Amino acid sequence: MTRIGLAYVSGAVPGFEYFGNLPTDIVKENGLVDGLKASEELDALIIPGGTLIESNSIDMGLNSEIKKMARDGKPIIGICAGFQLLSNQIDIGRKSPVPIIKEGLGLIDVNFSPLITSDRVKAKVIDNSFFVKNQKEDVDGFHTHTYGKVEGDAKPLFYSQVQRMNYGDTNKDKQYNIFSGACNDDGNVIGTMIHNILDENSVLVKNLLEQIDAKDIDDIYNRNKNVIKFLHSEVGINTNIKVPKLDKKTNKPKYLMIGSNGSDSGKTFIVTGLAGALRKRGYKVALLKVGPDVRDIIPGLYLTKGKMEDFSSIKIGHLGWMDIQSTIAKLNSSDYDIVLIEGVMSVFTGLLNEKVPYSAAEIAMSSKIPMILVSGVNKGGIESAAIDLVSHANMLEKFGVPVEAILLNKVYNEEIFNDVVPFIKNNTNVDKVMKLPKLKSADMRGFIPEVEIRYELFTKHSMELVENNLNVDEIISMAREVEFEKIYSFDEIKQKMI
Incomplete structure (x- = not known):
């Protein structure tokens, strides 16, 4: 044998x-x-x-x-x-x-x-x-x-x-x-x-x-x-977290994008934690990245045991693997239950590049993909992040992108967070404002992509933080079935910004 x-x-x-x-x-x-x-x-x-x-x-x-x-x-x-x-x-x-x-x-x-x-x-x-x-x-x-x-x-x-x-x-x-x-x-x-x-x-x-x-x-x-059956029976490796059988209720997957107002917001950490939490509930999760840097979704694939697909990198301009129209067509005939899409930099980075689409916002616009809008508060503070998120959310609404929730990441003071929630709700049409606390670990070595990352450590903390601080079932309800509609032209984008 x-x-x-x-x-x-x-x-x-x-x-x-x-x-x-x-x-x-x-x-x-x-x-x-x-x-x-x-x-x-x-x-x-x-x-x-x-x-x-x-x-x-x-x-x-x-x-x-x-x-x-x-x-x-x-x-x-x-x-x-x-x-x-x-x-x-x-x-x-x-x-x-x-x-x-x-x-x-x-x-x-x-x-x-x-x-x-x-x-x-x-x-x-x-x-x-x-x-x-x-x-x-x-x-x-x-x-x-x-x-x-x-x-x-x-x-x-x-x-x-x-x-x-x-x-x-x-x-x-x-x-x-x-x-x-x-x-x-x-x-x-x-x-x-x-x-x-x-x-x-x-x-x-x-x-x-x-x-x-x-x-x-x-x-x-x-x-x-x-x-293959053994691989898919466990979340991650040597975690002893078994994947339950889930009765499939729909023929098409539901989509959710995690976008942000800039780099270092924690998108990869959040997508990873969500991917693990969803797999732990039995969902088959597709993980996609806007643009070419599919390294960002590998920690999530470590938890889900998912394959790196030929559509895992959504093409923007000349960067990436497959255009959004072909990606959605393939996904909508697949056996995935939920599609998590990680944005790139700010959702508006590249918006005014004449190559279209060239931003996460345009990818979301093309198919009315619902979004959780994220900001890390570690650079400008909670107040600055709240003001920036309001601006981003309102512009996304103008572009027809449904912002299902706003998430402040790395929150270091709960009182200040509670004070900015009414400001966000009163100045946007977003009802759900969520938070993730700053990690308390004194030793961050092995947590940080681009510096030194250990998948088993990064994924353990990301899944625990998401499950302990967010309502995962509520987030699941934010995902929607989508169909590709159109790619907006450069002139149409400029007109929407007026």
Whole structure:
């Protein structure tokens, strides 16, 4: 019987992609499969992405089993953070004045350092492993990385063509191919930064099955169904929070956007917490990001075990993956129950760019998507946030966007909050004004995207804060079914602002 393991450890996102529907067995931190050593039971191992390096000890039992499998010549495929785990070292100090170095297992002779990429990609293939045998064409997939710069002497496998790096477009007159995959000298230990590489490239799946001499292919796919069922049975990883069965009451999903008056408002934290709270109630939750930076919805996908879909990034201008019309068409024929959309910066950022749509407000306008409007109060104070939110809410109403609620985040003084609630209600048509308190944790390390994030820590606190302070059932009632209506022209937008 062929057995292909899937690492299921803190910080991993094993539901992020399907891995060619190949995994037949779950492998946890102790490195055991059904109580026996993975190196003795498995024919191959797949290590998914996530925050494996930030979240786990280099001494976990799984790592010794990985090394044993590598020595025995068994195929090991590490994707994203899985690749980092197989490398020599990783510098995770993107915003640190000095490098923050984490050790890898040293199985692939490369080092990692900060480089942000978040594209759909095609990658050129270098024939240095069984894995890419007969792969004559470029491979397809996507990047979504913060520490994506790969350097070293390992045998190369892939070079991805990217359009954006570190939030900026690349030179259109120059093709940027970045090192995105490598293997060890024997070719059995493979690392790649390309997600969906097994889902979108059937030759690679065939190569892996041939390498392990798999004859029971139908049985592999049938056992994979049990792996997927297991993944979807738990909220997050090792939380013991079981997902209940929910009777589906509608044929179409309901939508809710979390928009804000600026960056650092806490949108990602709130969307993550809501995603977990909804999944805990049995809802199948789709998570979308306005614009290209789908890294923001990965913590939510960590909790829901949801897949990064081809419509997860809503296109604005030339940025992103799929336009809003096609996105809604796909979602409305899907089996999702609720769609949470995370905005980008302020809902009005980009509103007057002649490329349309170019803002979260325009995406909401296109389909009358209901919105919770959020502001962090940590910069200008509660009073300033209240005044700004009133202005934003009234302009959104003018644009025809239904603002279902206003949420003040990181509230440090409940009395001041209570004093601004009547001001907000008296100066808008918004009835619901909510708050989330400032986190009391003294040590914020591991909480902050872009600095250092540990998914298991970030998601635990976000879900707890949302469930303890917000009426989740009330928020569910704010979501609505939508249909695409139109994209407003640049002239129509300017006219609405008069």
